Amino acid sequence: MKAVHFGAGNIGRGFVGLILHKAGYEIVFADVAAELIDTLAAADNYQVHEVGAQPHTWTVDNFRALNSASNEAGVIEEIATADMVTTAVGPNILKFVAPLIAKAIKARADNLPPLQVLACENALYATNNLRAEIAIAVDTETLAAKAIFANTAVDRIVPAQDSAAGLDVTVEDFFEWAIESGPFGDNVPEIADVHFVADLEPYIERKLFTVNTGHATLAYHGQLQGAKTLADAMAITDVAAEVDAVLAETSAMLIAKHGFDAADHASYVSTCIRRFSNPHLPDTPERVGRSPLRKLSRDERFISPAVELASSGTQPSALLRAVGAALQFDVAEDPESVRMLELRSSLSAEDFVSQVMGLSVGEVLYADAVETVKAQS
Numbered sequence: 001m002k003a004v005h006f007g008a009g010n011i012g013r014g015f016v017g018l019i020l021h022k023a024g025y026e027i028v029f030a031d032v033a034a035e036l037i038d039t040l041a042a043a044d045n046y047q048v049h050e051v052g053a054q055p056h057t058w059t060v061d062n063f064r065a066l067n068s069a070s071n072e073a074g075v076i077e078e079i080a081t082a083d084m085v086t087t088a089v090g091p092n093i094l095k096f097v098a099p100l101i102a103k104a105i106k107a108r109a110d111n112l113p114p115l116q117v118l119a120c121e122n123a124l125y126a127t128n129n130l131r132a133e134i135a136i137a138v139d140t141e142t143l144a145a146k147a148i149f150a151n152t153a154v155d156r157i158v159p160a161q162d163s164a165a166g167l168d169v170t171v172e173d174f175f176e177w178a179i180e181s182g183p184f185g186d187n188v189p190e191i192a193d194v195h196f197v198a199d200l201e202p203y204i205e206r207k208l209f210t211v212n213t214g215h216a217t218l219a220y221h222g223q224l225q226g227a228k229t230l231a232d233a234m235a236i237t238d239v240a241a242e243v244d245a246v247l248a249e250t251s252a253m254l255i256a257k258h259g260f261d262a263a264d265h266a267s268y269v270s271t272c273i274r275r276f277s278n279p280h281l282p283d284t285p286e287r288v289g290r291s292p293l294r295k296l297s298r299d300e301r302f303i304s305p306a307v308e309l310a311s312s313g314t315q316p317s318a319l320l321r322a323v324g325a326a327l328q329f330d331v332a333e334d335p336e337s338v339r340m341l342e343l344r345s346s347l348s349a350e351d352f353v354s355q356v357m358g359l360s361v362g363e364v365l366y367a368d369a370v371e372t373v374k375a376q377s
């Protein structure tokens with residue numbers, strides 16, 4: 001079995017690559033970072049160090065690496081004959097990898113089973129978004145015959161890596177990968193570490209609105225308090241209280257919407273808090289808070305649950321305070337942070353809320369969001 005994986009970064013090598021390798025796949029990493037790809041192409045293996053209560057080191061081998069910027073044809077050829085193509089490039093990058101996948105689907109031999117396409121990004125239904133980009137270049141009949149699209153929820157904290165580590169990746173010991181089973185019909189892939197589920201929505205929403213909402217809240221409030229790592233931020237009483245408050249709000253929303261058992265959900269939340277506090281994981285507010293414009297958008301970790309709560313008559317006060325902290329995320333190396341600060345000074349609070357958060361005048365939460373932006377001006 002062969003998988004082509006776009007994005008040989010942290011989650012690519014430390015999660016998708018590892019799990020597919022353990023399931024027996026040969027992996028072809030495709031990335032635009034020339035140095036990374038050259039190093040991977042020259043290596044026989046790399047190691048994944050799981051740190052936490054149950055440390056373990058895995059060796060990943062049986063991979064190749066191709067530069068998807070300078071060798072598009074090579075990547076297309078690999079995808080055309082692969083069983084699976086996965087991505088971990090960032091939700092906003094999917095439109096750049098889609099044309100290569102589209103060309104590969106068109107070139108795929110009729111006698112091969114459909115290509116399995118999975119976007120492993122932190123976003124609701126990222127595979128649907130990738131499919132829409134691919135569909136621009138492939139007719140409906142070919143797409144239906146030659147490809148299967150499955151949404152996924154991926155969960156493992158992989159911090160930015162020390163440059164001295166080379167290809168090796170340090171990751172937390174926890175992981176969870178849920179993939180919707182329906183699109184595969186009777187041919188669900190055999191991947192021991194994956195949880196195939198009939199209905200992904202509860203899993204993806206629980207993950208994004210617990211792990212990622214809590215994580216981002218910790219990063220933004222923690223950075224304002226001067227914390228250099230996420231574990232340090234968790235040790236600041238006021239910051240930890242904001243994380244608890246935000247997760248109490250999203251827990252209420254998730255339990256009401258998906259019918260989770262309250263005790264099971266409380267245990268899920270406690271596990272997240274423990275994961276955020278992992279002292280062996282050198283994670284930073286800059287990484288976890290990255291791309292604040294994406295994180296403040298309508299379908300993302302703050303505004304989506306806040307709208308859901310406000311629609312049912314609950315004031316999402318902690319989520320709005322987290323939004324207020326996010327609006328102050330000032331990291332010169334992060335283009336979205338720079339752009340967000342420019343937009344905050346060039347747009348009215350009302351226009352910022354419509355353009356960045358996707359809320360319309362008169363819509364639930366609109367007025368509170370405008371007040372939150374004004375409070376930071």
Ligand SMILES: NC(=O)c1ccc[n+]([C@@H]2O[C@H](COP(=O)([O-])OP(=O)(O)OC[C@H]3O[C@@H](n4cnc5c(N)ncnc54)[C@H](O)[C@@H]3O)[C@@H](O)[C@H]2O)c1
Nearest residue numbers: 007009010011031032033088089090091096121122157158
């Ligand atoms: N790191 C985590 O803890 C974590 C956990 C779950 C999900 N994710 C999600 O996984 C995705 C990747 O995150 P990451 O932390 O691994 O980031 P990363 O920056 O470490 O890796 C992204 C990789 O994508 C590559 N890339 C960028 N543009 C590309 C293109 N056009 N074609 C091919 N490759 C391209 C980059 O060069 C980089 O190597 C994001 O959507 C993120 O939300 C991350």
Ligand SMILES: O=P(O)(O)OC[C@@H](O)[C@@H](O)[C@H](O)[C@H](O)CO
Nearest residue numbers: 122154155156157158212215288
């Ligand atoms: O990747 P982002 O920017 O959407 O979010 C930053 C972190 O919260 C995220 O990468 C987590 O570490 C990950 O989602 C844990 O599964």
